[in-house]
Amino acid sequence: MAEKATQKPVRRYFSCNIVVETRAKNRFNFSQISYTKQMNDLERTKYEKLCYSGQKCQRIPEALVKLYGAKVQSLDLSYNELVTLRGLEGFPLLTELVLDNNQLTDTLVLPYLPHLHTLSLNKNNIVDIESLIVKIRHNLPSLTYLSLLGNKACPNQLSNIDNDDEDYQRYRYYVLHHLPALKFLDSNKVREWEKGEARRRGQFMKVVRPNLSNIDENSRNNTISNPFTPLPKSIRSPDDFRGAYGKCRYRYNGKHSEGNRFICNSDL
Numbered sequence: 001m002a003e004k005a006t007q008k009p010v011r012r013y014f015s016c017n018i019v020v021e022t023r024a025k026n027r028f029n030f031s032q033i034s035y036t037k038q039m040n041d042l043e044r045t046k047y048e049k050l051c052y053s054g055q056k057c058q059r060i061p062e063a064l065v066k067l068y069g070a071k072v073q074s075l076d077l078s079y080n081e082l083v084t085l086r087g088l089e090g091f092p093l094l095t096e097l098v099l100d101n102n103q104l105t106d107t108l109v110l111p112y113l114p115h116l117h118t119l120s121l122n123k124n125n126i127v128d129i130e131s132l133i134v135k136i137r138h139n140l141p142s143l144t145y146l147s148l149l150g151n152k153a154c155p156n157q158l159s160n161i162d163n164d165d166e167d168y169q170r171y172r173y174y175v176l177h178h179l180p181a182l183k184f185l186d187s188n189k190v191r192e193w194e195k196g197e198a199r200r201r202g203q204f205m206k207v208v209r210p211n212l213s214n215i216d217e218n219s220r221n222n223t224i225s226n227p228f229t230p231l232p233k234s235i236r237s238p239d240d241f242r243g244a245y246g247k248c249r250y251r252y253n254g255k256h257s258e259g260n261r262f263i264c265n266s267d268l
Contacts, residue, residue, distance in 0.1 A: 065090035095117055105124070105127075106128045172198075
């Protein structure tokens with residue numbers, strides 16, 4: 001009896017593949033969906049995961065929202081061409097959301113998902129980290145895992161070779177200051193000393209670089225066409241020269257010479 005009481009709960013996995021018909025560009029495409037259900041026999045709780053990756057879709061299909069929106073907790077939409085997250089509000093129970101390798105920009109709209117604790121946005125086109133932080137604070141109150149690798153908003157060498165470790169560390173301080181509940185940032189665990197530095201000076205750690213788009217076109221053209229050079233701006237023509245041709249005759253007068261004081265008049 002004691003051995004039976006200490007046995008671990010048995011988990012059973014149910015998986016099935018479902019074909020959903022969607023319309024795109026007046027053609028019918030058949031997309032493969034991986035749908036997995038995990039059930040814990042002891043606790044009688046369900047955990048359902050939906051994977052819809054690599055389908056080259058630009059928006060979330062309505063069929064997914066209608067069939068699985070009310071019960072899916074983990075959603076994988078990676079390796080698509082998403083430019084909008086419209087329809088994501090139809091997944092109110094989401095706890096994990098993977099949006100890697102898409103075309104999402106700063107205009108993305110995050111719906112209110114109170115249970116979401118994991119958000120992966122690697123390899124997208126996000127530039128403004130401040131705008132994204134505001135959206136996360138308002139709409140994702142339970143978020144503890146965030147990954148932004150491969151975006152310009154994440155200043156490491158994956159996004160720009162000119163970035164260094166100091167740029168990335170300042171970015172971490174800035175994000176952790178505004179999102180103190182994070183436990184993992186960009187697949188790296190948040191350390192206690194990072195939290196302390198983020199509280200102390202994280203609000204001043206936003207990485208800012210000069211933006212050439214704010215310079216008017218004339219100034220930019222002048223800067224490019226006339227780079228700094230120590231040489232004269234004007235180039236002299238071959239006819240413009242100063243010189244003379246002939247024999248040069250030097251005459252020494254003996255003035256201002258230290259040796260003159262030892263020479264007598266009779267020696268001259």
